[in-house]
Amino acid sequence: MNSSPRSTPASIPDDASSGAPRDARRPGAHASGPHTGSSPARPRKDGSRPAEPHAGRNPAEPPASGAGPARPHAAWLPEAAFAAVGRRRVAIRGDGALVGTVAAEVATATATHGGSFTRLESGSGVFDADLVLTIAEDDADPQAPSSLAAAPHAASVDHTISGDHAISGRGNASTARNGVVATDGVVDGRDTTGEEDDESFRVSREDGAVVVEAACDRGLLYGFFHVVRLGEAAFSGPDLVERHAPATALRMLDHWDNVAVHEVMGQVERGYSGGSIFYDHGRVRTDLSRVEAYARLLASTGVNRVAINNVNVHAREARLLTDDLPHVARIAAAFRPWGIRVHLSVSFASPITLGGLGTSDPLDPAVARWWREAADRVWAEIPDFGGFVVKADSEGQPGPFAYGRDHADGANMLAEAVAPHGGLVHWRAFVYDHRQDWRDRSTDRARAAHDHFAPLDGRFAENVIVQVKYGPMDFQVREPVSPVIAAMPDTRVALELQVTQEYTGQQKHAVYLGRQWSEVLTFDFAGPDGDRAALPPTSVAGIVARSGGIVAVSNVGDDEFWTGHPLAQANLYAYGRLAWNPAADPTALLDEWIALTFPGAPADVVHTLHEVLDESWETYERYTSPLGVGFMVRPGHHYGPDVDGYEYTPWGTYHFADRDGIGVDRTVATGTGYAGLYPQPWASVYESLETCPDELLLFFHHVPYTHVLHSGKTVIQHIYDTHFDGVERVERFAAAWDGVAAALSDDGGHTGPGHAPRPGDTAHAGADTAGADDGRAGPGRTTPAGAGSGARLAARVSERLAEQLRSAIEWRDQVNTYFYRKSGIPDEQGRTIF
Ligand code: GCW
Numbered sequence: 001m002n003s004s005p006r007s008t009p010a011s012i013p014d015d016a017s018s019g020a021p022r023d024a025r026r027p028g029a030h031a032s033g034p035h036t037g038s039s040p041a042r043p044r045k046d047g048s049r050p051a052e053p054h055a056g057r058n059p060a061e062p063p064a065s066g067a068g069p070a071r072p073h074a075a076w077l078p079e080a081a082f083a084a085v086g087r088r089r090v091a092i093r094g095d096g097a098l099v100g101t102v103a104a105e106v107a108t109a110t111a112t113h114g115g116s117f118t119r120l121e122s123g124s125g126v127f128d129a130d131l132v133l134t135i136a137e138d139d140a141d142p143q144a145p146s147s148l149a150a151a152p153h154a155a156s157v158d159h160t161i162s163g164d165h166a167i168s169g170r171g172n173a174s175t176a177r178n179g180v181v182a183t184d185g186v187v188d189g190r191d192t193t194g195e196e197d198d199e200s201f202r203v204s205r206e207d208g209a210v211v212v213e214a215a216c217d218r219g220l221l222y223g224f225f226h227v228v229r230l231g232e233a234a235f236s237g238p239d240l241v242e243r244h245a246p247a248t249a250l251r252m253l254d255h256w257d258n259v260a261v262h263e264v265m266g267q268v269e270r271g272y273s274g275g276s277i278f279y280d281h282g283r284v285r286t287d288l289s290r291v292e293a294y295a296r297l298l299a300s301t302g303v304n305r306v307a308i309n310n311v312n313v314h315a316r317e318a319r320l321l322t323d324d325l326p327h328v329a330r331i332a333a334a335f336r337p338w339g340i341r342v343h344l345s346v347s348f349a350s351p352i353t354l355g356g357l358g359t360s361d362p363l364d365p366a367v368a369r370w371w372r373e374a375a376d377r378v379w380a381e382i383p384d385f386g387g388f389v390v391k392a393d394s395e396g397q398p399g400p401f402a403y404g405r406d407h408a409d410g411a412n413m414l415a416e417a418v419a420p421h422g423g424l425v426h427w428r429a430f431v432y433d434h435r436q437d438w439r440d441r442s443t444d445r446a447r448a449a450h451d452h453f454a455p456l457d458g459r460f461a462e463n464v465i466v467q468v469k470y471g472p473m474d475f476q477v478r479e480p481v482s483p484v485i486a487a488m489p490d491t492r493v494a495l496e497l498q499v500t501q502e503y504t505g506q507q508k509h510a511v512y513l514g515r516q517w518s519e520v521l522t523f524d525f526a527g528p529d530g531d532r533a534a535l536p537p538t539s540v541a542g543i544v545a546r547s548g549g550i551v552a553v554s555n556v557g558d559d560e561f562w563t564g565h566p567l568a569q570a571n572l573y574a575y576g577r578l579a580w581n582p583a584a585d586p587t588a589l590l591d592e593w594i595a596l597t598f599p600g601a602p603a604d605v606v607h608t609l610h611e612v613l614d615e616s617w618e619t620y621e622r623y624t625s626p627l628g629v630g631f632m633v634r635p636g637h638h639y640g641p642d643v644d645g646y647e648y649t650p651w652g653t654y655h656f657a658d659r660d661g662i663g664v665d666r667t668v669a670t671g672t673g674y675a676g677l678y679p680q681p682w683a684s685v686y687e688s689l690e691t692c693p694d695e696l697l698l699f700f701h702h703v704p705y706t707h708v709l710h711s712g713k714t715v716i717q718h719i720y721d722t723h724f725d726g727v728e729r730v731e732r733f734a735a736a737w738d739g740v741a742a743a744l745s746d747d748g749g750h751t752g753p754g755h756a757p758r759p760g761d762t763a764h765a766g767a768d769t770a771g772a773d774d775g776r777a778g779p780g781r782t783t784p785a786g787a788g789s790g791a792r793l794a795a796r797v798s799e800r801l802a803e804q805l806r807s808a809i810e811w812r813d814q815v816n817t818y819f820y821r822k823s824g825i826p827d828e829q830g831r832t833i834f
Contacts (some may be wrong), residue, residue, distance in 0.1 A: 072290060073561045073789065075297050075569050077228075079112050080599035084231040085131060085224075086113025093120040094135025096217025101337045102133055102224045130235065131227065132211045133220055199304070200245035201226070208235050218304075218339045222246075222580075225300040229592060247541060250465070250494065250549025251579035252305035252343070252426075253298065254389060255556075259284065259309065259324075260316040269310050270500050272507035273557030273564040278308055282316060284327035291334040294556060299338035301576025306340055306554075311391035311428065313347035321346055321374055322354050325381045332382045341386040343426070348390060348410060349398035350374070361403035362413035371417035379421040387424035388414055389467075394431045407431070407452065408459035415461035426494065426551070427460075429453050429468045429484055435650045444664075444672035445652030446472035446699075449484045454677075458490035465492045465548045470520045470540075472674070473653065475503050476630040477516075477621045480686065480696050483677040485540055486525040494548035495520070495540060499571050500555040504620055506639050507555060507564035509804040510733065510797075511620045512613040514574035514586030521550075521582035527681045533583055541582035550579040565800045566793045569597065570613055587614055601743075608740045612733045612801075619733075621695075623726030623808045625815075626719045627709075628699035629655045629663060632815070640807055641814040655698070659822055661705055662715070663698035675700055694718075705823040719819050720827045723812040730808045734801040741798055745791040 079086075086109030092102060106117045118129065201214040201223030212223035226244060227234045256269040257276040267275045277290045285291075298306070308331055309317050320328055321344060332342040351357040351370040360367055378385050392399030392410055400410035411427040418425060432448035453466060460466060466488060471479025475498040485493055497517055498504075504511045524530040526538040535541045544550055552575050555563050563569050573593040577584055594601075594609045601609075624641070625632040631653040634642040646653040655662055665671030667687050675686040685691045686700045694709045705716035713721065817834040820826070827833055 071560070071789075072293055073566070073569075073793070075562055076573050076593055076596040077297060077300060078597070078599060079109075081231070081596045082109035082228055083113050083599070084234060085109050085228055086111075086115050088115045088130035088235070089128070090115060090117040090131045090133065091120055091129035092117065092133045094133075094137075094217065094220065096135060096220070097337065098217035098221045098339055099135065102217075102220055105224060106133070130209055132209075132213075133224055134211065134213050135217065135220060136213050136215050199249070200243060202241065202243045203227070203234075204239075204241040205235070205237070206239045210234055221299060221339055222302060228300070229596065231595075246302060246580045247535075247582050248545035248549045248579070250305060250424075250551075251303050251576065252307065252494075252549060252551040253303055253499070253554040253575075254307040254311065254345075254496075254551055255554050256310040256312070256500070257308065258314065258317055259320065260314070262314060265310075265312075268557055269312060270502040270553070271555075271557050272500065273555060273562060273568075274559035275557055277556060277558050278331060284324060284331070288330060288334045290558060291331060292337075294562075295335045295338040295340050297562075297572070298340060298576060301573055302580035303576045304340055305343060305386050306335060307343040307345055307386075307389045307426070309345045311345045311389060312395070312397060313345050313391075315353065317345075318347045318350055318353055320344055321350060321378065325378060328378075329381045332385065336384065341384050342382065343386040343389055343424075344378075345389040345391070346414075347398060348392045348400070359403070360398065362400050362405050362410045363403070368413050368416065371414055375417040375421060375423065379423070385421070385423065387418050387426065387463075389426040389428070390414065391428045391430065394428065395434050406456060408456045411464045411466075412459075412461045415464045419461070419463055423463065425461075425464045426467045427464055428496070429466050430474075430496075432652060434652070436652045437650070438648045438654065442672070443652065444666060444674055446664075446666060446674045447672060447677065448472075448652075449482065450487060450677050453484055454487040456491075457488040460491050462492075465494045467494045467496050467548075467551055469496045469498075470517075473630055476628075477504055477617070477624055478628045478695055478699075479630065480628070480678075480699060481520055481523045481525075481540055483679075485543055486538075486679055487677070492547040493544055494551050495544045497550070497552040497575065499552045499575050501568065501571075502638055503633065504617070505804065505807075507568045508639075508800050509620055509807065510565060510567045510612050510616050510800065511571075512567075512574070512586075512590055512616045513571050514578065514589055515615070516617050517575065517578050518582075518584075518586040521578060525679050525682065528685065535583050545582070550582075552579075560789075561793065561796060566796055567609070567613060567800075569593070590614060602740075605740045605743050608736045611736055616733075619726055619729045621726075622722040622729070623811045623815075625655075626698065626722060627663075627694060627715065628696040630699065631655070641811045643814060643818040656702060657819070657822055659824070661703050661707070662819075662822075663702040664700070665702040666700045671700075671702075705819070705825055716819060716823050716825045717828055720816055720829075720831070720833070723816050724831055727805070727808045727812045730801070730805045734798075734805050737797060737801055741794040744794040 082105075085106065088110070090106045090110060092099065092106060103117070103119055109115070110117045115130075120134075197216040197218050198214070199216070199218045199222060201212055201219040203223060203226065204211045204213075210227060212220065212227060214220040214223055223244070255276075255278070256271065257278050258265065258267055258269065259279045260282040261267045262269065267279065267281075276285075277294055278285060278288075295306075308328070309320055328342065328344065335342055347353065349360045351360045351367045355370045355374075357364075357366055357370060362368070390411070391397045392407065393401045400406060407427060411425050414425045414427075417423075429449040429452070431452045432445045433443065436443050436445070449468065449472060453468075466484075468482050468484045469475060470482060472482045472484075473479055485495065497513075497520070499513070501507050501509070501511060501513075504513065521541040522532040522535060522539055524532065524536060524539045525543075526536065530536060530539075532539075537543070537546070555568055555572055557564070561569065563572060570590055570593045573596075574586060574589045577589050577592070578586065590613055591610060594606055598605060598609065631646050632641060632643045632655065633645060634640050635645045635649060635651075643655075643657075647655065654664060656664060666674035668676040668683075669687065676683050678686060685693075686696070689697075689701055689703070689707075692700050694711055697703065697707075697709065697715070703715060705714065707715045709715065709718055711718065813834055816827075820833045
C-alpha cells in the first residue's frame with residue numbers, strides 16, 4: 001500500500017532547454033466574423049466558379065499585407081485543403097453562432113477557389129447547390145435535399161462503439177438510393193452525458209450533390225470539416241447516407257502552460273514548442289489571434305474542451321480564477337466560435353492563498369462557501385465555462401489529505417460549487433508517493449492510483465470525472481493499460497493521454513503516437529480475444545466514452561510549426577480524430593493528416609512522410625527502454641538515456657537490474673501484487689511468464705537475461721537486437737528525408753501557411769486548373785508568396801532527424817553497454833558494444 005504523498009512542493013531539477021526557437025511570435029490574422037452571404041455565381045465551362053469578394057479569412061492565414069516568416073504554419077488546414085469545397089456552389093441554412101463560423105469558412109474557401117456560397121433564410125425550400133450545409137428543420141419538405149435526414153439519432157446502433165464503417169440497411173427512410181448509415185461511435189445511439197448539444201451530423205450524396213444536415217450548429221461545424229477532409233471524394237462515388245457522431249461528448253486538451261515563466265519548468269511545463277500561445281512572461285497575451293487559429297485547428301478534429309493552464313498551479317497561475325477572469329473570458333471568447341469550452345486548473349489551497357482563509361479543508365463550510373462564490377464569479381463572467389481540473393495531493397500539490405479527508409471529499413466539495421452552473425470537476429488520479437525509499441521493495445508506484453481511487457468508487461458526485469493516465473506509471477513509451485479505468489464502474493472516468501512527447505522524444509524525435517493511443521483505446525478488459533475494432537463496453541474506449549471522455553496534454557506552443565517538430569502535428573491531429581472515433585485506424589489517420597497538410601505533394605514525399613512516421617512509436621521503443629520496463633531517462637528533464645537515472649531516487653520508478661536479470665516483479669505470487677488488480681483473464685495473463693506479452697514482460701516480471709521470449713530470443717539478445725535495429729531505422733528515416741527534403745524546399749506553397757490569392761500569384765489564382773490548387777511551384781509557375789516555409793519545414797525536420805539519430809545512437813550504446821557489462825553476455829552477432 002502506498003502512503004499518502006506529503007504536501008511539500010516537488011522540486012524537479014531540470015536542465016532541459018526548450019526544443020524550439022522562440023522567434024515564432026507573429027500570429028496570423030483571424031476570422032472577421034460570419035459572412036453575410038452572396039448569390040450563387042454562374043459556373044464556368046470547366047465546372048468551376050469565378051471567385052467572389054469575401055469578408056472571411058481563415059485565422060491561420062496572414063493578413064493580406066503579408067507578415068514575416070514567423071507566421072504560424074497552416075498545419076492540416078492549408079488553403080489547398082479547401083479546394084474541393086471551395087470550387088463548388090455551397091449553400092448554408094440555419095441559425096446558431098457556429099453556423100456563422102461555417103459560413104465564414106465557406107466564404108473564404110469559395111472566394112479562394114472560385115466557387116460560390118449562399119446563405120439561405122430558414123424555411124427556404126428547394127435550392128440548387130453542390131453542397132448544402134443545413135440545420136435540420138422540423139417542418140422540412142421530405143423531398144427537398146435538405147431533408148434527406150430524419151432526426152440524426154434515429155438510426156439504431158449496437159450497444160458497442162462502432163468504427164467509422166457504414167452499417168448497411170439500418171438507415172432510416174431516405175431518398176438516397178443506397179442508404180447506409182455510418183457512425184463514428186455513439187454508445188447506445190445517444191449523447192452519453194446529456195450535457196452537450198447534439199454534435200452529430202448526417203451526410204447524404206445524391207448524384208454528386210452533398211447535403212450535410214445537423215440538429216445543432218456544432219454538428220454542422222463538424223460536418224463541414226468532414227467534407228473538407230474528404231475533399232473531392234465527398235462529391236464522387238455512389239449515392240449514400242451516413243450519420244456521424246462522436247464516441248464521447250467530452251474530448252479535451254489540457255495545457256500545462258504557466259502564466260509566469262517557472263524557474264524550473266519554464267513557460268510551458270513539458271512544452272517543446274516554444275512559448276505559450278496564451279501567456280507571455282507573467283501576462284495573458286493581449287493578441288489572442290494565435291489562440292483563435294489553434295481553436296480552428298482543434299475544431300476541425302473534433303476537440304471541444306480545453307483546460308488552459310498547468311495542473312501544477314503556482315501562485316501566479318492561481319489568480320486566473322480571480323483577478324484574471326476578464327482575461328480568461330477573452331480566451332474563452334477566442335475558443336467559443338469553434339465550439340470549444342474553456343476549463344481552468346485550480347489549486348486546492350486557493351481558499352488560503354487567494355481567499356485569506358486559514359484552511360482549505362473540504363468539509364469546512366467557509367471553504368465550501370469560498371468555492372461557491374468563486375464559481376459564481378467565474379460563470380457570471382463566462383456563462384459557458386466548462387469547469388475545474390484538479391491535481392491534488394500529487395507531486396507536492398495541495399489536497400484534502402492535509403485535513404485527513406480523501407479525494408472524494410475534496411472533489412465533491414468542488415463539484416457542489418460548480419453544479420449550479422452545469423460545471424464539471426476533472427479530478428486527476430495521478431496520485432503516488434514521490435518520496436518513497438528505493439530500499440523499500442514493497443511500495444509499488446504502479447499500484448498507487450488504484451489503491452487510492454478504487455475504494456472510492458461510487459462516492460464521487462455526478463459531475464466529477466476521475467481523470468486517469470493511460471498507464472499506471474507516467475506516459476511511458478510502453479505501459480500496460482491502467483487497471484483503474486476498469487475499477488470504478490460507478491464513477492465517471494476519463495482517459496488521459498499525453499500528446500506532448502515528454503517521454504517519447506520531446507518533439508525532437510519523430511514519434512507518431514496514434515498507434516499507441518489506438519492500442520490503449522481498443523484494449524478490452526474482458527480479454528485479449530475480442531474484436532478490437534468493435535470496441536465493446538468493456539474496452540477502454542467503451543468505458544470512458546460512456547461518461548468521462550478522453551483528455552490529453554497538448555503539444556502546442558508559439559512555434560512557427562505549432563509543435564516544434566513539424567511532424568508532431570500528426571499527433572495533435574490524430575488525437576482529436578481518435579477522441580471522436582476511437583475505432584479509427586491510426587495509420588489511416590496518419591495518411592489523412594499527410595494528405596491535408598501536404599496537399600499535392602509528390603508521391604515520394606508522401607511515401608517518405610508515411611515511412612518516417614507510421615511505425616515510429618515502435619522504433620522509439622526499440623532504441624529506448626526495453627520490454628515495458630520504462631524510464632531509464634535523465635531525471636528531471638526526461639530526455640536522453642540514463643539507465644540508472646531513477647534507480648535510487650524517491651520517485652518509485654525502478655528496473656532492478658543486477659548481474660543475473662532485470663524487471664519488476666509485480667505478480668501476486670511473489671511480487672507487489674499489481675497484476676492482481678486487473679480483472680480476469682488479464683490478471684492471469686500478466687501473472688504468468690507463459691502468457692505475459694513480451695512487450696510488457698519486464699513491467700510484470702523480474703527475469704534472467706537468458707529468459708527466452710515468445711519471440712524465441714533471449715531477453716539480452718532482444719535488447720541488443722532492438723537497439724541496433726532501432727538506430728538503423730532512424731538512419732533510414734534520415735536518409736529518406738534527405739532524399740525528399742529538396743522537393744519541399746523548392747516549394748513554399750503546399751507546406752507553407754495558407755494565404756489569400758494575390759495578383760501575380762499564379763500558382764493559386766483561379767485554382768481551376770487541375771493540380772494548380774496544390775500550390776506546387778513547378779517549372780513555369782510563380783513561387784507563391786510565403787515561399788520558404790516549405791524550406792523551413794524541411795530544414796526543421798532534417799535538423800530534428802539529425803538529433804534523433806544522435807540521441808538514438810546514444811540510447812543504443814548506453815543501454816547495450818550497460819546490460820553487456822551487467823550480464824557479461826556478448827552479442828551473438830559480435831556487434832560493437834562498449
Ligand atoms: O509526467 C509527469 C510530469 C510532470 C507533470 C505530471 C502530471 C504537470 O513529469 O511535469 O506535472 O506528470 O501529470 O501531473
